[in-house]
Structures are given as C-alpha cells and as structure tokens.
Amino acid sequence: MSEKYQSREDRRKQLSSQKKKGKRKSAGLWKKVFLSIFIIGIIGAIAGGITVAMIVKDTPELDEALLKDPVSSKILDKDGNVIDEVGAVKRDYVVYDDIPKLMEEAVLATEDVRFYKHNGIDLIRLVGAVIANFTNGFGSEGASTITQQVVKNSFLSTEKTLTRKIQEAWLAYQLEQKYTKEKIFEIYVNKNLMSGRIHGIKTGADVYFGKGLDELKLHEVAVLAGLPQSPNNYNPFIYPDRAEKRRNIVLRLMNQHGFISKEEMEAAQEIPIESTLVKKEDRILDENPYDSFIDVVIDEVSKHGDYDIYTDGLTIHTTLDPKAQTYVENALYTNEVIEYPDEKFQAGVVLLDTKTGEIRAVGGSRNKEISRGFNYATDTKRQPGSTIKPILDYGPAVEFMKWGTYHILEDKPIKYSGKGNVQPHNWDNKYMGAMTMREALARSRNTTAVQTIQQVGLENAQQFAEKLGIPLDEIYEPYAIGGLKEGVSPLQMAGAYSAFGNNGFYTEPYTVKKIVLRDGTEIDTMPEQEIVMKDYTAFLTTDMLKSAVSSSYGTGGRANVPGLPIAGKTGTTNYTDDEIKEYDIPRGAVPDAWFAGYTTNYTAAVWTGYENRKNYIASGDNQKIAQYLFKNIIEYVSKDVETPDFTAPKTVQRVKIEKGTNPAQLASEFTPKELVLTEWAVKGNAPQEISTKYEKLDIPRQFVATYDELLNEIKLTWDFEQKGSENSPVEFEISGALDEGAEQLLTKTTEKELLVTKPVLGGIYTFKVIATRGELRSDPAIVTIEIPDSSIIDENENGEDDWGDGNGQDNGENGDDTEPGREEDNPDGQLDEDNPENENNW
Known part of the structure; x- marks a missing residue:
C-alpha cells in the first residue's frame, strides 16, 4: 500500500x-x-x-491675409442667379492692449482656459475629447483651442473629419510659431461672428449694448463671450431666453476657473438680459435683400455643419423664387395688397412648392425696418385653431378607419373624456345635427372634430401628426380643435398641408439645395421625401378641404380663386376666461387667425395676429386677412401657370349617398335628385346598403270626381301618403280629356283637390292624377264622369225626342246654330292651353 x-x-x-x-x-x-x-x-x-x-x-498655406479678412459667400436663387453676396461685415477692430481683462477672462474661461500654457494643441483637453469621441462617436466633443479655431475659421472647412483635424493641428502649431499668444487672441476676438454680419467683440458691444468694451459690466461681457458657440441661436435681440441661459453658463465657467467669486456670479446671473440691451427703436439696422428668406437660409446652413456663411466663402444654392418673395414682402410691408388695421398687426407667411417642399418665399413679419428680427413664419409658436383638424382628426380618420367623405357625424353637445363636465363648443354656440364628414370639416364644427379624435385614438392622431412634421411631446383631446400646448409655426403647417397635396409624400420644407465649399466640395442638403399616409387619405382629405374653400357652407370662401382648384382650412383661436377679464376682450375677438391651403403647385400657410396676446383681432373682416393674403399670393404665383386639379388615385371610388341617412346609405333609383350626394369612399369600403326611404311613388288613392249642378263645376279630390315626403314635397300633375279627345294638362299642385269650372254639359270627362317628386312619377289614378244636360229632352213614350222633330237635331228655328250648353267661342270643347283656368275651357 x-x-x-x-x-x-x-x-x-x-x-x-x-x-x-x-x-x-x-x-x-x-x-x-x-x-x-x-x-x-x-x-x-x-x-x-x-x-x-x-x-x-495637402494642408492649405498659412495665408496671413485670411486671418483678418473674411471670404464672402454667394447666395443663389432657384435658377442659379446670385441674389446676395454676403461678405461685407460690420466690424470695429480692437487691439490686444485695449481688450479689458474681464473680457479676456470670460473668453478664456469659455473657450480655452489653458490658452497661455499650450503650443496650439491642448493635449490634456485632447485626451478627454478622444475618450468622449470613442464613447459617443467621432465629432461628439471638440478639443479645439483658440488657436485651432482661428485656423479653422480662416483656412479650413468646418467638416468634422480626421483629415481636417490633423490639418488644423498642423496649422495651429505653425501659427503659434509665427505669432505671439496676444496676437492670436486679438485675431480671435476680432474675427468671431456675433450673429448676422456682426463680427468682433467691439462691434458686438456697440450693437447689443450701445457701449464701448471698457464700459461693459460682468453680465454683459458674459453675453459676448458666449455668442461664438452659436451666434445666430444666441442672438439676444431675437432669442433673449437662450442668450440668458448661455450667459449664465459663461458666468459659471468664470467662477469655476477662479476668475470671479461665487457672489459675483450669482449677482450677475440675477440680472435680466433684456434690461441693458439697446432698445428696439435704437438698434442698428442690417438691411439685406429678401431678409426673411435669407434668415431661414442662415439657420439652415448652420444645421448642416459648423459654417460661417459670412466668412467661409460658400456658394449656397437656394430654392428662392425672387418674384414670389418680392410680392410677399410687398403684401406685408405695404397696404397695396391688404388693408391692415394698424402697424402692430403682424403676419407670417410661408410659400412652398407642393411637390418638392422647396420654400419659394418667406414673409417673416411686417417690420421692414428690423433686420434679422423675430421671424413669424418660422420662429412663432402659436395655437393653430381649426387648421389642425385635417392633421389630427379627419386625416387620421381616413388613414386608420377608412372613413369616406360621406361618413355621418352628429354635431351635438358632448364632453371631453375624463374631464368631468368640460364641453367643447362650436364658434356659434349652436348644434346642427347629423352631417357628413365633408360638411363637418368645411363648416369647422368643433364637436364633430372632438368625436373624431376620440374614435381615432390619441396615439394614432399623434403618430399621424408627427409624420407630417408637427412635433407633439404629448396629446390631449382639446388638441383636436387646435388647443396645442406648444403651438406651431406657419412653416410647420405649410409642410404638413403640402403632404396632402402631394399624394401622401412629405418633404421637410427647406431653402438650401446645395452648399459648395471653397475647395469645390459639394454638400447635398436636400431632404428625402417620405411616404407618410396612404394616397386615398391624401385625396379624400384634399377633396373635403376643397369644399371648405369653394362650397356655399365652407368657412374659407374668401381664400377662393375662381378657376383654381384650391384645398384649404381656416383657423382661429380663443382667449381663456381669465384673459377676457384681464385684457377686457370684447365678444368675438380672437388672438390668432390662420389659413393654410394648397394647389397641386403651391402650398401656403398664413398666420396673423399680434406679438402680445392682449392685443386682439376684432370680429369682422380683420379676422379674414389671413385668407385674403393666401388668395392674393396664390393667385399671383399661379398666374400663367397651368394648375391641374387633384387626381383621384385608383384606391378610391365615387359613391352616391342619400342625404339624411345615418349611417350613410346608397341612394336608390327613387331617391329624389336633390337628396343625392356624390361622395368618395376608400375602394372596397363603400356603403353596401341601399336606402328604401324613397321607393316608387304610390298611386294617389280615393280619386273621386263629383259634379255640382248648381255651381256647374267638377270637384276632383284624392288622398296620398308617402314616407319621406316631408323632406321633399310631392306635387300632383292633373290632366284631362273630353269625350275621348286629346289629353291635356290642367295644372300642377301640392294640394289634394281641384275645381274644374263650367264643364261642357253632356260631356264625358276622363281625369288622371300622377304623384311626382323630382324626376320620380307614380302610375296614374283615373276617374271618369259624365256631365248631365237638363236641356236635352228624353224620348217619350211616342218615341219623340226633346227637340220635337224626332231627330234630336237643331233645325235652326230657335235662332241658335250651336248645340245647347256649348260656348260659341270654344265650339270644340277643347282646353285653352294658355290659361287652363279659363272659364271657357270645357
């Protein structure tokens, strides 16, 4: 072991x-x-x-001239013609020795606190950026020093590529070898864009605060230091809220790096940014051609990259139609097209190409004298009122439930779901009962819209709207009639409506088609089209919106252009009860009035109102100005342009519906013509049941003819009862014949009796009565009556006749050549057709 x-x-x-x-x-x-x-x-x-x-x-040469002088950018219209060459900048140069220490510290804290310690490239900052880029993707965090930013803004494109970053680092190193830190800092603060065409901190101090650099206070210095990151988005004149948030970040960074105390930071952050800005009436003007449109171009270019449109030498191909833009500006800036109530009355207009989404013209405001001011076409966020109904209610009803334009809705008192007794009301505080979806949309009834979104479902409605470029973080039933929390812009509304006019294809509206860099690199910026709805949804919604403009009951009649197929929708918003009391708002006044519509060629959305809600649009014609603007603009751009009607896709079919049926039923062959509605259905979803309300008309009953010998007249009476006759009255057609002669029309009447005066004695009359409704006719009821003649002597027992000559003929001895009982002026007993009531007839 x-x-x-x-x-x-x-x-x-x-x-x-x-x-x-x-x-x-x-x-x-x-x-x-x-x-x-x-x-x-x-x-x-x-x-x-x-x-x-x-x-x-391949790195560009270190050209000293480019360090100071910007390279202008060219802006081209839709046909490639130059409309503006942006390069002349507003800049007051300041040398390093005149830059206040506080200003320098604010810039260093914000952009490059280790500026005086590196040689153009900050390795510590670079490592942090590399880690972030590996974690979140290349370009997620920058490591550019002030030196690198000077290089980028002077010599290179703004693309976030490895090649550009290497070239940037190499040029930054070279720049540090050639210039002192102070000189580089001087170049940086003078070259920086301060929004629009404003460059340099000295110019910024004068434009925004009306002061010299040495007069600026801490909170003002922080505003200027924060602008270069996104100058147009942080412009304190246009976006004071954004600018204030950015200023406070700069102040926090200054405290973090030890340049100011916590007390100084907090005191500066408490100061409202607008309190020291130059007053509106004293601001420096920056007049540009087509300013409102170029305003959108500038913002759009910045979204495609870190470009400076004023210094990067770009060639920007846009979608502008100069003639349309000029007309829109004239319509807003003058009273030549529209008579405005006052100077404060504002408007925002966007004109699109329906098929491509290209923006042809922008009307940003009625303030011609304010450049790069608030753009009511793109920046405003106002409640859309009833213009939202095709987007949140009726469009989704067709898309998700395949409702036809005939679908019956009842305008009646209703309540919002889960809101107790809260009720939506119509603008006229009335209810009109059952009506088709077409009529409900065209008449802009609120209760039917709310019922529709309730049936569609809020989630479906939100999904449909978001596909059309209407952002909704949340949705509630009051949204159905335009009560959006955040509101929308005319640009967003125009984009959404254009999809209905383009067979369900949506293109995000845009102004920039292509950007060409200095080195010839072309950047395609055109968005792609997306299918956002079925073609039958687009067509049925469009056809209903045509009724809103052209029908007798539509609310958008003032936007109609005769001979031009237009679809569109009005919209107004309401004041709250608290606002009515606070602002003393009169009855019928509204804060906003809209119109959005389109043809197969153009789409336009128009908002009108005031900057401040306490200024109201009084009831009356001023609330129609949005419609008038749309009408005139669409009429102008459509002149001498072929505008085809909207084409029905193969997925829809025409149906003839009987008015008054609920749910809708097909009209029968007996339905009165005036009660037949021609509507559209999604193919395969049309009503199958045929109405029996109007069957073939019954024969009039109890048709009786009685003769009154004393008055010598015939009284015709009959009875008739037909279901549905109360909606469309029945007429009776009475005709007659004497002694088997020709039948002649006596009269048409809605009564159930007729007197025939002075009939021919001894005559045999045959009468007919036919019930009619429109083109429908019943079979005839017939009655015959023989009129006695007392002057005729009956044969006596001896066989003698009443005349005494045995043959019953007048022998002329009595001096009368006519038969007894006949009138001389009507010997043949026929009707006087020109006057059936003539006593000589019969």
Whole structure:
C-alpha cells in the first residue's frame, strides 16, 4: 500500500516542477504577444506617420491675409442667379492692449482656459475629447483651442473629419510659431461672428449694448463671450431666453476657473438680459435683400455643419423664387395688397412648392425696418385653431378607419373624456345635427372634430401628426380643435398641408439645395421625401378641404380663386376666461387667425395676429386677412401657370349617398335628385346598403270626381301618403280629356283637390292624377264622369225626342246654330292651353 502513495515532500517537488514548466511556457507566450504588439505598433506608427505626412502635405498655406479678412459667400436663387453676396461685415477692430481683462477672462474661461500654457494643441483637453469621441462617436466633443479655431475659421472647412483635424493641428502649431499668444487672441476676438454680419467683440458691444468694451459690466461681457458657440441661436435681440441661459453658463465657467467669486456670479446671473440691451427703436439696422428668406437660409446652413456663411466663402444654392418673395414682402410691408388695421398687426407667411417642399418665399413679419428680427413664419409658436383638424382628426380618420367623405357625424353637445363636465363648443354656440364628414370639416364644427379624435385614438392622431412634421411631446383631446400646448409655426403647417397635396409624400420644407465649399466640395442638403399616409387619405382629405374653400357652407370662401382648384382650412383661436377679464376682450375677438391651403403647385400657410396676446383681432373682416393674403399670393404665383386639379388615385371610388341617412346609405333609383350626394369612399369600403326611404311613388288613392249642378263645376279630390315626403314635397300633375279627345294638362299642385269650372254639359270627362317628386312619377289614378244636360229632352213614350222633330237635331228655328250648353267661342270643347283656368275651357 505504501508504494501507491507519495510522501508530502515528493508531492511538493512534483507540483513545484509542474509550476516551473508552466511558468516557462507562459513567459514564452507573453513574450510572443508583446513582440507582436510591438511590431504591429511600429508598423501602425509608420503607416500613421505616412498618412499624417500625406494629409499635412495637402494642408492649405498659412495665408496671413485670411486671418483678418473674411471670404464672402454667394447666395443663389432657384435658377442659379446670385441674389446676395454676403461678405461685407460690420466690424470695429480692437487691439490686444485695449481688450479689458474681464473680457479676456470670460473668453478664456469659455473657450480655452489653458490658452497661455499650450503650443496650439491642448493635449490634456485632447485626451478627454478622444475618450468622449470613442464613447459617443467621432465629432461628439471638440478639443479645439483658440488657436485651432482661428485656423479653422480662416483656412479650413468646418467638416468634422480626421483629415481636417490633423490639418488644423498642423496649422495651429505653425501659427503659434509665427505669432505671439496676444496676437492670436486679438485675431480671435476680432474675427468671431456675433450673429448676422456682426463680427468682433467691439462691434458686438456697440450693437447689443450701445457701449464701448471698457464700459461693459460682468453680465454683459458674459453675453459676448458666449455668442461664438452659436451666434445666430444666441442672438439676444431675437432669442433673449437662450442668450440668458448661455450667459449664465459663461458666468459659471468664470467662477469655476477662479476668475470671479461665487457672489459675483450669482449677482450677475440675477440680472435680466433684456434690461441693458439697446432698445428696439435704437438698434442698428442690417438691411439685406429678401431678409426673411435669407434668415431661414442662415439657420439652415448652420444645421448642416459648423459654417460661417459670412466668412467661409460658400456658394449656397437656394430654392428662392425672387418674384414670389418680392410680392410677399410687398403684401406685408405695404397696404397695396391688404388693408391692415394698424402697424402692430403682424403676419407670417410661408410659400412652398407642393411637390418638392422647396420654400419659394418667406414673409417673416411686417417690420421692414428690423433686420434679422423675430421671424413669424418660422420662429412663432402659436395655437393653430381649426387648421389642425385635417392633421389630427379627419386625416387620421381616413388613414386608420377608412372613413369616406360621406361618413355621418352628429354635431351635438358632448364632453371631453375624463374631464368631468368640460364641453367643447362650436364658434356659434349652436348644434346642427347629423352631417357628413365633408360638411363637418368645411363648416369647422368643433364637436364633430372632438368625436373624431376620440374614435381615432390619441396615439394614432399623434403618430399621424408627427409624420407630417408637427412635433407633439404629448396629446390631449382639446388638441383636436387646435388647443396645442406648444403651438406651431406657419412653416410647420405649410409642410404638413403640402403632404396632402402631394399624394401622401412629405418633404421637410427647406431653402438650401446645395452648399459648395471653397475647395469645390459639394454638400447635398436636400431632404428625402417620405411616404407618410396612404394616397386615398391624401385625396379624400384634399377633396373635403376643397369644399371648405369653394362650397356655399365652407368657412374659407374668401381664400377662393375662381378657376383654381384650391384645398384649404381656416383657423382661429380663443382667449381663456381669465384673459377676457384681464385684457377686457370684447365678444368675438380672437388672438390668432390662420389659413393654410394648397394647389397641386403651391402650398401656403398664413398666420396673423399680434406679438402680445392682449392685443386682439376684432370680429369682422380683420379676422379674414389671413385668407385674403393666401388668395392674393396664390393667385399671383399661379398666374400663367397651368394648375391641374387633384387626381383621384385608383384606391378610391365615387359613391352616391342619400342625404339624411345615418349611417350613410346608397341612394336608390327613387331617391329624389336633390337628396343625392356624390361622395368618395376608400375602394372596397363603400356603403353596401341601399336606402328604401324613397321607393316608387304610390298611386294617389280615393280619386273621386263629383259634379255640382248648381255651381256647374267638377270637384276632383284624392288622398296620398308617402314616407319621406316631408323632406321633399310631392306635387300632383292633373290632366284631362273630353269625350275621348286629346289629353291635356290642367295644372300642377301640392294640394289634394281641384275645381274644374263650367264643364261642357253632356260631356264625358276622363281625369288622371300622377304623384311626382323630382324626376320620380307614380302610375296614374283615373276617374271618369259624365256631365248631365237638363236641356236635352228624353224620348217619350211616342218615341219623340226633346227637340220635337224626332231627330234630336237643331233645325235652326230657335235662332241658335250651336248645340245647347256649348260656348260659341270654344265650339270644340277643347282646353285653352294658355290659361287652363279659363272659364271657357270645357
């Protein structure tokens, strides 16, 4: 047994020997791994060095002139013609020695606090950015120093690529070798864009605060230091809220890096940014051609990259139609097209190409004298009123439930779901009962809209709207009639409506088609079209919106252009009860009035109102100005342009509906013509049931003819009862014939009796009565009556007749050549057709 077991010492020696062998093998493996990594590293370094060398070789020259002077950008219209060359900048140059220490500290804290410690590239900052870029993707965080920003803004494109960053670093190093830190800082603060065409901190101080640099206070310095990150978005004149938030970030950074105390930071953050800005009436003007449109171009260019439209030497191809833009500006700036109630009355207009989404013209405001001011076409967020109904209510009803234009809705008192007794009301505080979806939309009834969104479902409605470019973080039933919390802009409304006019294809509205950089690089900026709804949804909604403009009951009649197929919708908003009391708002006044509409060529959305809600649009024609603007603009751009009507897709079908049926039923062959509605259905979803309300008309009953010998007249009476006759009255057509002669029409009447005066004595009359309703006719009821003649002597027992001559003929001895009982002026007993009531007839 002892031979089978080893001693503890033997086992230890064996294990030790095994471990040594393992260590030798492991060490050998790691040596191979490290050697491989080392070799790969050398190869990578060599390859990287070669790559960097090639990139550096193509780096632009350090052109000293470009450090100070910007390169202008050209803006082209839709046909490639230059409409503006942006390069002349507003800039008052300031040398380094005149830059206040506080201003310098604010810039350093915000942009590059280690500026005076690096040689153009901040390795500590670079490492942090590299980690962030690996974590979140390249370009997620920048590491550019002030020197690198000077280089980028002077020599390079703004694309976030590895090539550009390497070239930027190389040029920054060169710049640091050639210039002092103070000179580089001076170039930076003078070259920086301060929004629009304003460059440099000295110009910014004068434009925004009306002061010299040495007069600025801490909170004002922080505003200027914060602008370069996004100058147009932080413009304190246009976006004071954004500018104030950015200012407070700068102040926090200044405190963080020890330039100011916490008390100084908090005191400066408490100051309202607008309190020291230059007053509106004293602001420096920056007049540009087509200012409102170029305002959108500038914002759009910035979304496609970190470009400075005023210094980067770009060639920007836009969608502008100069003639349309000029007309829109004239319509807003003057009273030549529209008579405005006062100077404060505002408007925002966007004109699109329906098929492409290209913005043809922008009317930003009625303030011609204010450049780059608040743009009511793109920046405003106002409640849309009833213009939202096709987007949140009726469009989704067609899309998700395949409702036809005939779908019956009842305008009646209703309540919002889950809101107790809160009720939506119509503008006239009345209810009109059952009506088709077409009529409900055209008449802009609120209760039917709310019922529709309740049936569609809020989630479906929100999804539909968001696809049309209407952002909704939340949705509630009052949204159905325009009560949006955040509101929308005319630009967003125009984009949404254009999708209905373009067979369900949506293109985000845009002004910039292409950007060409200085080096010839072309950047395609055109958005792609998206299918956002079925073609039958687009067509049925469009056809209903045509009724809103052209029908006798539509609310948008003032936007109609005769001969032009237009679809569109009005919209007004309401004041709250608290606002009515606070602002003393008169009855019928509204804060906003809209019109959005389109043809197959153009789409336009118009908002009108006042900057401040306490200024109201009084009831009456001023609330129609949005419609008048739309009408005139669409009429102008459509002149001498072929505008085809909207084409029905193969997914829809025409149906003839009987008015008054609920749910809608097909009209029968007996439905009165005036009660037949021609509507549209999604193919395969049309009503199947045919109305039986109007069957073939019954024959008039109890048709009786009685003769009154004393008055010598015939009285015709009959009875008739037909279902539905109360909605469309029945007429009776009475005709007659004498002695089997020709039948002649006596009269048409809604009564159920007729007197025939002075009938021919001894005559045999045959009368017919037919019930009619429109083109429908019943079978005739017939009655015959013989009129007695007392002057005729019956044969006596001797066979003698009443005339005494045995043959019953007049022998002329009585001096009368006519038969007894006949009138001389009507010897044949026929009707006087020109006057059926003539006493000589019969």
